[in-house]
Amino acid sequence: MNILLDGRPEEALRIHAYMLRGGYQGLKRARQTPPQQVIEEIKSSGLRGRGGAGFPTGLKLSFIPQQEDTPRYIICNLDEGEPGTYKDRTLCEHVPHKLVEGLAICAYAIQATQAFIYCRAEYPYLVDVLKQAINQAKQENLLENLDIELRMGAGAYVCGEESALIESIEGHRGNPRFKPPYPAGQGLWQQPTVVLNVETLCNVPFILREGADAFSSVGTPDYPGTKLITLNGDVEHRGCFEVTTGTPIKEIIETVGGGVRQGRALKAIQVGGSSGGFLKASQIDTPLDFAALQKAGGSLGSGAILVLDETRDMVDLCFNIADFYRKESCGKCLPCREGCYRGWQIIRKIQQHQANQQDVENLFLLLDVMKETALCGLGQSFYLPIQSCITLFEEEFQAKLRTEVGGGERIS
């Protein structure tokens, strides 16, 4: 079923084609009901955030104080920085009006007149597409008093984290804020703010047009709807696909992806981008669902699925992940700044056959401290891919360790 990718790419900027498909009907319906009821509709649809954390969208919107006469903002998070993820880009390219409509509905729901789209620095070509879509909607008088402003990021991964994103829009260095206070209370310029992912917003027009029940009847009850996945790595067909939630990952790889490339055996998959955990080949019956993946030791995250065949070296992969974190940590809080670096250092040592068992134990201690004490999600999530990679493929790491005594000192 296609809730999201239902249009032809060449019609992306033809607003009337979009409207003929029922586009902007959701917005129209929303405006005929009180804002509070729009939030209720979204709540009862069971829609959960598609950025990675899976927070219930209706609930998030309901945190914005209703009657108060204060400015409030809605921000669309298009800072799609998770490695291997390009679903939001695909949505902007294919159905930009869906995003504009979703944004307008949610802005109406919280009574915001100012919206921002925070665009990833690496997506400059989307700016023009989005601007055109916004202008078309304006010309059709669809946006009423809503102003949508585009803001460019500067290339930092951490700015996808909502509080860092807010700092960045304010013109500051994109350092995450400590939460609470949450953006719903004190967000952009200390005003109530809601930050929603592109894919989340693109689901909203369907909910308002077809009703909450039509949405919640699709996919799994806990995480209804469809999910855009980006299938990467060792499959025959890579790309961005819309999949009904609950579909077993095995089926995704075999039918959508055309199976593991060159008929090789599957070794592992990583779901959710660099911050996601690994699943072994034996676990691929796990359905594409938030809770099910979490239970299996992974995370749905942004929906990137990295397929690894039998030829892949897990130590190398682990090193790449650590390298990514090391470069993307903002460096403000100590455990992330130093932990990513020291973790990377130890993994490099393993890769070079220079580490011993003590180093691995130290690495686990570091991961624990980062999980427990890092300021934002970036540092806190470092442990998940690293720990799951080392635990699941222990023999590969062990094979590279030095056995003689000496070397790494014990931490504390």
Add this chain to the structure above:
Amino acid sequence: MVSLTINHQSLQVPEGTTILEAAKSAGIVIPTLCYLKELNEVAACRVCMVEIEGSNRLMPACDTVAQEGMVVFTNSRRAREARKINTQLLLSRHDCQCPTCVRSGNCSLQDLAHDLNIIEVPFEKQIPKNTWNMDHPLNRYASKCIRCLRCINVCEKVQSLGVWALNGTGEYNKIEVKDGADFSAAHCALCGQCITHCPVGALVERDDTQQLLDAIDDPDKITVMQVAPAVRAAWGDTLGFTKEQATVKRMVAAFRALGVDYVFDTNFSADLTIMEEGSEFIERMTHPGEYPMPMFTSCCPGWVRFAKLEYPELVPHLSTAKSPQQMFGAVAKTYYAQLLGVDPERIFCVSVMPCTAKKYECSVPEVNDAGAGRDVDMVLTTREIGRLLRSVHVDIASLPEEEFDQPLGIGTGAAVIFGATGGVMEAALRSAYYLITGKNPDADAFQAVRGQEVKGWKAKTLEINGITVRIAVASGLGNARRLIEALKRGEVQYDFIEIMACPGGCAGGGGQPIQDGCELAGERGEKLYVLDKELPLRFSHENPAVLKLYEDFMEKPLSHKAHQLLHTDQTKWRL
């Protein structure tokens, strides 16, 4: 009120209280490092982590608000281990040269490592390189920086200058001059507040102590020392002295024990400054339209730098009177050299100041007029003199008290309060009243200008013999900016404005002894007011040594000679 338990102890705290404050109120100590109340609540160091029942993560006590029913453990195994590893990680990037660090024994990282019983660092040491030009009065050791962000925030929030910035990401991030500029191009007032708020030895003043020792050992040099008012309120802190031990007279004895030839008092030249600046103010007031008004004080070099860098249009408003430090140097190398009957070149003039900007001021050519090298050859901060005192291995606490040398050691109560915010104004008003009316006011008549405003300034309108004088006093450069902006918007009008770069004035100067987390300007300022009260003379115009100087040498305030030696052309002194 919110009820919670910390380490099984039940507490009630007002809503909005952080766990750190709640614990403090119950006498429970949670170690902190980057935290400074209201100034640096960035939760960056992750040292104050505590365990909260039901939370899968540890939370920073400094930035977590106590909630109803919270069960907190500050010293659980999880919290202790995390704290220890985080501190070890900090140490792995910190150049632990403790025995040779000026902050040894007064370093929050050193204390923390000791308190956590850290006796080894299991991570490879990787120390950033120092690239700073150490000729600047303000020095920075990247090798010791723990990236706590305090310098950034004190400069930005309190001083409104924003000299420092965090650049780069992750392990590569570092504190640098904003926009990666060279320090000499930065709009830095050299106030030294970043030094006094640094928890470690990353920010320090340039050490000039050896220069003084060289001068003392040089048989041809006559070392003449002047001691700024605020130094006497804080010098004992560098030696751990009690108030009873750290008297002014014992300070004189201690400085003499270093081997300097004469120990004089900047109070003498502070009185002289009042004579010159007060007369200048009356001249400006009584000739409306001839001079730019309002007139600003110019005794604080941090403020003077700020004005010249940020508000160059205000330069003609600065008093032309030199600072007490520079007046002292000019007098020492002219009048005093004559009194001694020696070649002024032989006089080596050293000043002990609560200030880092004074190190810069003495090198400015436009305030050096005596013609025998620099009028003030070198400046030591209160901290540096403390280090020197320790190095002479004299039992200073039991030294008998001694008097300042004469005649440049005579100062009045009006001079001693120069060290606190509002002091210059109060001293000027005491004498202006006399100059206008011909009689002394009650010495305590102008107390309204005392005390520090955290945000804003003090203003007062006075009536002296039918003349209305509108005055304002600000300390801290952020407050100075607020005042100037209000002036520019036309919201306020003043005739005479005192500005001190450091919050609370020189008592809270950037060269003063450091007690991490404590703002001591108020307490130190109070000591100066007590000294003022105890002195027999409390009016600058009654200082006999100053009167004698005019009689024998300077003629009168604003005389040709006074202009030559005690004033400067502010417009020629450029940055």
